Amino acid sequence: MRLNNLDLNLLVALDHLIATKSISQTAERMNLSQSAMSNALGRLRQYFDDPLLVRVGQKMELTVRAEILRPEIADVLTRIEAALAKKPDFNPKQASREFRLLVSDYSLHTIIPPVLELTAPFGDHIRFHFLRQTDRPNVYLERGEADLLLAPRIVCSPEHPSIKLFDDDYCCVAWRRGKYGREPLTRKAFAAAGHVRYLASPTGGALDSVLLDQLGITRRTEISTFAFSSVPHLVVGTDRIAVVHRRTAQLWARHLSISVLELPFPMERFEQQMQWHHYRSRDPGIIWIRDIFKQAAAKMQKK
Template sequence: MPDLNLLITLDVLLAEGSVAGAAKRLGLSASAMSRALARLRDTTGDPLLVRAGRGLVPTPRALELREQVSRLVQDAHAVLRPTLSLDMHQVERTFTLRTSEEFVEHVGPALLARIAQEAPGVRLRFVNKTDKDSALLRDGRVDLETGVVDPAASPEVLTQALFRDRLIGVVRKGHPLSRGAISAQRFAEGRHVYVSRRGQDRGQIDAALERLGFTRQITSIVAGFSTAMALARDGDLIASVPERYTAHRHDLFCFALPVSLPTFTVAMLWHPRLDADLAHRWLRGCLREVCGQ
């Protein structure tokens, strides 16, 4: 296996035409540089630099190599140098985003419009998120995820907050809850649709109601907030959904829940493998700005 460090040494020797000058430029002693020149002579089978008077001159073989070696060294530096910019108009790439259908419905149009303008060769592939398992990020099948920040998330996954939100109640226009004050009792006495991607049949709203002495009736359990809002819109069910997903939903009556619940943070998640990738950084920036609008 050839010592590729010798290429850098040869490039400097040929540029300086002096063992002492090359040694100074590389921060080596004159004896170390002489040993390096001896190894280069042995490796190439050519003297490379020969004495002429008080200096050294390159052999014909060295003159042949000078341009090629210089180009190789420059290419190596370019490979190892951090990439500082990227023309996204020239990028052809597909990113896989794992998120909920309602997140795509709410954020997708603005994100796709931004991408079409800045990076027409970029395509987004959305896949439905059904759990919090980070294995798909880890093995590279997913490039970016969104979801509620989970303190128990894998420490190897990077996260950045996108926005804060809260749960609110929604019912159809004309529903009894759309008239008058909404107490915890009136809320609990209604028929509810509950959203659970993991099939659970109760959550923090039920716990909060029970602390007040009430139990609500859950008549339907669905996997997504969009489905819950559709059932509430076309029937008498009450759905509790993130407030952000109700923007521009003029077909629903929205109200603050009559129980105290903490707000939550929705974040994007990615694997450290892609942290320095410029195209991935650009995508994260687009998503962050779109969610901040």
């Protein structure tokens, strides 16, 4: 297909080039040779009358024109993909589809297991690719690289539809035989204790850090970890405590020697949302998997 003498396949190449800033990586993604990709870049440069990618030191960087094109190209390709994905219906017993989901470790521990249980009867017709959340997960939706985002409400973009799946609150966990594992937790003890803290990314903490900052409450952090599921293991055998989601604390308490303690101050509950690109609102497959998640959330609430 051509538009103003531009082969639309070149837009796919440009989208990948913008994402990777690398001719070799884009060639690998598109199963092309580097010479073919270099040729495609040359044609794009000629069409847009701009170099698009320029070498700066040892790296390739985007030109101003490429930065301006970035969201527009992603938007066009997402629209095309959504239009092509539309079918009269979606039969999970016959259709073969992989759903790409942006999820946190928290979601993997809570709602994903019941989702997998509900989709198990469909065998390999239904597959999942779980993507690690980033500081800007909405970008993956915008670029069409993810079908759904599972995240707290404050993380979701106002540009796309979303619904509440369930809510949760926070509590503390402590080693059952440790200093804080046998008595109710006081505010003084919370301030005095060493804390294990989960960092959602190298540059920032998780939602609990945001909420505690809003309350003006500080923690004496002794251990920071990038792995959400490691938090209870880093508490066991010590006198440290950790602020965690209640649902995961209750799951961990079944298998580890930890006590689940109430926070000594009120802390805002959070809503776990499901979000999708508005161009995919009528995609039968997306409609089906959204319903599966709503069933899984209802199943969680009954436990």
